[in-house]
Amino acid sequence: MKTKFLAASALTATAALVLAGCGGGAPDSGSDSTARNSADAPVTLTVWAWEPTLTPVVSAFEEKYPNIKVDLQNVGGSADTYTKIDNVLAAGQGLPDIVQLEYHALAQYALSGELSDLTEMGAADLKEQYTPGTWNSVTIADSGKIFALPMDSGPMAMFYNKTIFDKAGIDSPPATWQEYYEAAKKIRALGDDYYILSDNGAAGTATSWMWLAGAKPFRIEGDQLVINLEDEGVITYAEFWQKLLDEDLVNTTIAGWSDDWFRGLSDGTIATLVTGAWMPANLIGSAPEASGDFRVALSPVPNAGEAVNAENGGSCLALLAKSDKQEAAYKFLEFMSVGEGAQIRVDNGNFPSTKAILEDEEFLSHTDEYFGGQEYNRVLAQAAADVIPGWSYLPFQPYANTIYGDRVAGALNGSITLKDALNAWQTDLETYAKQNGFMQ
CATH class of the missing domain: 3.40.190.10 (Periplasmic binding protein-like II)
Structure with missing residues (x-):
C-alpha cells in the first residue's frame, strides 16, 4: 500500500513520533459547521469497520443518543479498508467520519495529518482506564497527542x-x-x-x-x-x-x-x-x-x-480530521471504548483494553467447555499485565x-x-x- 506522505515534512514529523502510537495533524479549524461543534444537532456518522461486535454497540448508542445515527459499513478486512481509505483521501470525497485501524497502521494515517487529535476533546482524561500497552498504541508520548481510542487488545x-x-x-x-x-x-x-x-x-x-x-x-x-x-x-x-x-x-x-x-x-x-x-x-x-x-x-x-x-494485533477507532461531525463522532468513540459499548463488545467475544473489565471477577471467572472449563481469562489478563513496554x-x-x-x-x-x-x-x-x- 503506497503511502502519501510529503517527503519534505515526513522526516521532521517522524522525529516526534513514538512509533507504537502515531503522529499527525489536528482537525481543520476552518469549519463553522454546527454538526462539527455540537452533538445535539441531528447527524449521521459514517463508520468504516470490519469488527462485528460493533453492530450491537451501534444499536445501544443510537438508543442513548437518538439525534445521532450511525451508518456502520464493513468495506472489507483491514487491508481492503486501508486501500479504500487511501483512495477516498486521494479523491477528497466519499470520506467516512470514523475508521477502524489496527494499532500498527495508526501511525501511517496520523503522521500524514489525516486523523484528529483527540486530546482536544478530553481523551487524555481516559488514560488510567486502559492497559499501558493499548494506551501507548494510540498516543505520542513526547507531545501527549492521542489519535484514537482502543477497541481491544491482543496480549x-x-x-x-x-x-x-x-x-x-x-x-x-x-x-x-x-x-x-x-x-x-x-x-x-x-x-x-x-x-x-x-x-x-x-x-x-x-x-x-x-x-x-x-x-x-x-x-x-x-x-x-x-x-x-x-x-x-x-x-x-x-x-x-x-x-x-x-x-x-x-x-x-x-x-x-x-x-x-x-x-x-x-x-x-x-x-x-x-x-x-x-x-x-x-x-x-x-x-x-x-x-x-x-x-x-x-x-x-x-x-x-x-x-x-x-502484543499481537488489536485495533482502535480513529476520527478523520476532515469530518465535520467531530463532537458527535467522539461521543461514539468514547461510548465504544470505555462506555457501555466496551462491555457489549466483550460480551460478544472481544478481548478488553480497559483495566476495569480485566479486573472484573465475572470476566475472570468465565469458562467455556471448548477450553475444558478452564477460567482462561485469568491467564489472558495476566498476559496483558506482562506486556513489555517500549x-x-x-x-x-x-x-x-x-x-x-x-x-x-x-x-x-x-x-x-x-x-x-x-x-x-x-x-x-x-x-x-x-x-x-x-x-x-
Whole structure:
C-alpha cells in the first residue's frame, strides 16, 4: 500500500513520533459547521469497520443518543479498508467520519495529518482506564497527542491442544523457548502431519516473537528513524526460529486463516497457536471439532523466570480530521471504548483494553467447555499485565508487512537463513524509508 506522505515534512514529523502510537495533524479549524461543534444537532456518522461486535454497540448508542445515527459499513478486512481509505483521501470525497485501524497502521494515517487529535476533546482524561500497552498504541508520548481510542487488545498467549500434548507425553505447557523446542520435537514424532505450530511468513508473527525477546528494531535516534534488524532481541528470535526450521518443526506450507489452517487446529496436527488474546472466539467458531481439547497458557519466554509478554494485533477507532461531525463522532468513540459499548463488545467475544473489565471477577471467572472449563481469562489478563513496554512500529508498518512474506520465503524453504532474510527486509525497508522522506 503506497503511502502519501510529503517527503519534505515526513522526516521532521517522524522525529516526534513514538512509533507504537502515531503522529499527525489536528482537525481543520476552518469549519463553522454546527454538526462539527455540537452533538445535539441531528447527524449521521459514517463508520468504516470490519469488527462485528460493533453492530450491537451501534444499536445501544443510537438508543442513548437518538439525534445521532450511525451508518456502520464493513468495506472489507483491514487491508481492503486501508486501500479504500487511501483512495477516498486521494479523491477528497466519499470520506467516512470514523475508521477502524489496527494499532500498527495508526501511525501511517496520523503522521500524514489525516486523523484528529483527540486530546482536544478530553481523551487524555481516559488514560488510567486502559492497559499501558493499548494506551501507548494510540498516543505520542513526547507531545501527549492521542489519535484514537482502543477497541481491544491482543496480549499474546499460547493456545494449545491438551489432548495432543497428552498423546505426545508433554505433561505441562512449555514455559520457556527451550521447553517449547523440546515439546515441538515430541509433537513432530507423532507423525508426518504433526507440528507444534505453523508459519507461512506472517510479519505479525515475527514481530510479536521479536517483541517477546525484548527486541526494539524500530526507533528514533535524534531526528532519524533507525531500522535495526540486527538488534539483540531480533537475533535471539532469529536463532530460535532457525532451529525450529532446520529441524522441520514448523509447518511452513499452511497459510494462517486458511481452511487448511483451521482444519489443522481442529484435528491437532497444528498443536499450538501463540497469538493474541482475541483468539478464543475464532477457535470456537472456526475449529469447533476441537471443543474440549484446547487450553490457554502464558506465552513461552526466552529465559526461565521472566514475566514478559508481547502484543499481537488489536485495533482502535480513529476520527478523520476532515469530518465535520467531530463532537458527535467522539461521543461514539468514547461510548465504544470505555462506555457501555466496551462491555457489549466483550460480551460478544472481544478481548478488553480497559483495566476495569480485566479486573472484573465475572470476566475472570468465565469458562467455556471448548477450553475444558478452564477460567482462561485469568491467564489472558495476566498476559496483558506482562506486556513489555517500549515496542515501536514503523510509521509505514502496513507496507512493511506486505513485503515481509516474500523476503522470508527463502528462509521458510531452506534456501537461505532467516538472518539473511531479515537483512534483505531491512534493506528494502530502508530504501522505502529514504524514498518517502523517513530517513536521509
